Amino acid sequence: MxxxxxxxxxxxxxxxxxxxxxxxxxxxxxxxxxxxxxxxxxxxxxxxxxxxxxxxxxxxxxxxxxxxxxxxxxxxxxxxxxxxxxFPEILTNRDPVGPEVSYTMQHLKLVTMPRLTKDLQRVHIMAGVDPDPSAISCVKYAKVLMMQLDMMYLDDCSLGDVVICDLNGVTLGHLLRIDINVVRAVEFCYKTVNRRRMKEIHLLNVDKVTDFVMKIAKTALSEKLLKRIRLHLPGSNTLFDHVQREDVPDELGGTAGPIDTFAYEFIRRAEKLRDWFLEQDKYTSDESKRPADNHYADSIFGVAGSFRKLTVD
CATH class of the missing domain: 1.10.8 (Helicase, Ruva Protein; domain 3)
Structure with a gap:
């Protein structure tokens, strides 16, 4: 097309x-x-x-x-x-019509914008956080995010990703419920499996929670990613020094259209791939057969794998 x-x-x-x-x-x-x-x-x-x-x-x-x-x-x-x-919690049992996807889409907008930017990059957006902090479910959100990344292998070709996170309505209560290990797992999967190039991370409306957001980021993200974070105050237009308005939904000051239409489009695409997603659980590595001299094992398994709850001081 x-x-x-x-x-x-x-x-x-x-x-x-x-x-x-x-x-x-x-x-x-x-x-x-x-x-x-x-x-x-x-x-x-x-x-x-x-x-x-x-x-x-x-x-x-x-x-x-x-x-x-x-x-x-x-x-x-x-x-x-x-x-x-x-990481079976986020990489298996991925049913596009299952309760985890439904729950995530009710409490958070996770969107991949439909067109490449003029720099041939793909814009991804997280917005519309539920005002109730108790609704946060990092594992569910991460599972849907990893499904979206897997779908990029289906038909996407780009020179990298631009991520926009709208923190409007996010409070300290929301941030205290973030599971650092889940964030680390997503980053690890992104850089080890997906290998897409993260060009920029834009955090919108960060005024009241800036310090705590950056404390979480420094705990969870690599130094390389930290250098690509850009902060934007409420009411500012500084995002559009980096991203064109036509690549951003209306709710975030852009002109692309309502964010819900893009979120529903993801669900429609994922549902068409339901059989494929469910089948993937059959295809995993058999570690009992991994050759002793396989030099990828340390890279893959040399990081903490459990989703223990961590607290940020």
Whole structure:
């Protein structure tokens, strides 16, 4: 589907011209991608602990997200199957019509905007937090977020992500319910499996909770991500120094349209993939068969895996 066609809220994959530009910027082309996918497919079939159950299109998008490094894709492929054992709370039992997805969409807007920005980046938005802090469920929210990221492998090609978090209505009570380990798990999955390039994180309406938000961020996020956080005060238009209004929903000062239309579009797309999501639980690594000299194990399993509740002083 070409940009500008279809309903304004429908997800629009990159055009052929945009894909060509993205490939060019990353120094790859059709033949290089074909050879890389074939090589990576051959490698995957030789791994006794991993299922050979992933289509070529997903491997190609991993290759793009990994900046065309085959070695990085091998780690991402290993982690793609292995982390389902490590973080089952957010990476398994993902039913688009199940109660966890329904609950999340009732209490939070998690949105992937339908069109690439002029810089060929994908905008993701978290907004509409339930005013009742007791409604917060980090594990449920994380599961839906990881579903959205998995769907990016289906048809997205971009040069990176821009995340916008609207903290309007967020209080200290909300922040005290954030599970730091869940945030860490999401970041770990993002950088190990998805390997997408996080360009910027914009926090809107941070005035009254700025200090505590940054304390959580410093506890949960890597130094690299911390440097990409931008803070925007209530009533300011500084977000639009970085992101065009046409790429932002109306409620956040943009002109793209109502945020609900984009949230419902995600549900519609996910429901079409329900059988695929439910089937994925069958495809996990068999750690009893992992070769002793496998050098990816430490990278994947060398971080804390439990979702213990942590407190921020």
């Amino acid at each position: 070409l940009q500008g066609m279809g309903d304004s809220h429908e997800f629009v994959p990159a055009t052929a011209e945009q894909v060509a530009t993205i490939r060019s910027q990353l120094g790859t082309d059709e033949e290089d991608i074909r050879q890389a996918v074939a090589s990576l497919r051959a490698w995957l079939t030789m791994q006794p602990h991993l299922p050979d159950h992933i289509d070529d299109a997903r491997i190609e998008r991993m290759y793009i997200d990994c900046k065309c490094s085959r070695e990085r894709v091998k780690l991402a492929l290993d982690a793609y199957f292995s982390l389902r054992n490590k």
